[in-house]
Amino acid sequence: MSAEIPIVRNVLEANDRIATQLKEIFREKNILCLNLMSSPGAGKTSLLERTLTDLRDEFRMAVIEGDLQTDNDAKRVAATGAKAVQINTEGGCHLDSGQILDSLKSFDLDELDILFVENVGNLVCPAEFDVGEDHKITLLSVTEGDDKPEKYPFMFHISSVMLLNKVDLLPYVDFDLESATAHARKLNKDILVLPISCRNGDNLDQWYDWLRKARESKK
Numbered sequence: 001m002s003a004e005i006p007i008v009r010n011v012l013e014a015n016d017r018i019a020t021q022l023k024e025i026f027r028e029k030n031i032l033c034l035n036l037m038s039s040p041g042a043g044k045t046s047l048l049e050r051t052l053t054d055l056r057d058e059f060r061m062a063v064i065e066g067d068l069q070t071d072n073d074a075k076r077v078a079a080t081g082a083k084a085v086q087i088n089t090e091g092g093c094h095l096d097s098g099q100i101l102d103s104l105k106s107f108d109l110d111e112l113d114i115l116f117v118e119n120v121g122n123l124v125c126p127a128e129f130d131v132g133e134d135h136k137i138t139l140l141s142v143t144e145g146d147d148k149p150e151k152y153p154f155m156f157h158i159s160s161v162m163l164l165n166k167v168d169l170l171p172y173v174d175f176d177l178e179s180a181t182a183h184a185r186k187l188n189k190d191i192l193v194l195p196i197s198c199r200n201g202d203n204l205d206q207w208y209d210w211l212r213k214a215r216e217s218k219k
């Protein structure tokens with residue numbers, strides 16, 4: 001058992017070395033990189049479809065999509081007109097910094113303001129693997145239960161923003177918005193909590209304002 005601990009540490013250290021390299025590239029090219037994480041189906045791609053469409057005249061944006069299989073999400077993103085690259089992890093539960101570094105070859109980095117990374121749907125592993133991002137963003141949808149921040153604390157501890165998605169479904173589910181928010185804030189007093197709906201557009205303007213500020217502070 002004890003031999004496994006150094007192996008895990010080595011994997012994370014190797015990941016962090018490349019993540020540091022990525023941060024330097026993003027700094028030099030002045031690209032805001034955001035790592036979107038959530039359980040499967042919480043609405044990451046739906047958020048991207050909205051954002052890429054609504055802000056297309058404001059920012060030059062592109063997406064790296066991570067999924068176990070299929071290029072479904074890259075196709076959905078490409079339909080908005082934004083450039084998308086799909087990584088299939090084929091069983092891997094997260095994206096790592098080496099995969100992101102490889103994918104950068106597909107983009108003209110001088111023509112980019114914001115790079116979104118849609119991580120593999122999973123509330124555990126993506127939080128451990130830095131991909132050189134400026135911010136981690138966690139989506140939690142109201143159909144998943146309000147206890148998720150308590151059960152998966154690290155994800156919420158390290159995220160700058162928690163987007164509570166699918167609030168249009170609140171009348172049909174038992175989801176205590178205040179309790180989920182309070183637990184997230186207990187784990188991270190600075191986390192911005194925004195209840196949104198990618199279906200009907202509720203509060204997306206507040207998400208866009210946050211994005212504008214994050215982009216501005218990168219300069």
Ligand SMILES: Nc1nc2c(ncn2[C@@H]2O[C@H](COP(=O)(O)OP(=O)(O)OP(=O)(O)O)[C@@H](O)[C@H]2O)c(=O)[nH]1
Nearest residue numbers: 039040041042043044045046121165166197198199
């Ligand atoms: N009612 C409702 N449905 C939503 C909302 N946002 C997304 N959905 C639906 O939720 C389902 C999953 O959305 P996706 O955007 O594919 O979720 P995802 O997080 O990208 O999923 P994975 O990439 O598979 O992890 C789809 O059927 C969406 O139409 C919302 O705000 N309200």
Ligand SMILES: [Mg+2]
Nearest residue numbers: 044045073118
């Ligand atoms: Mg998706």
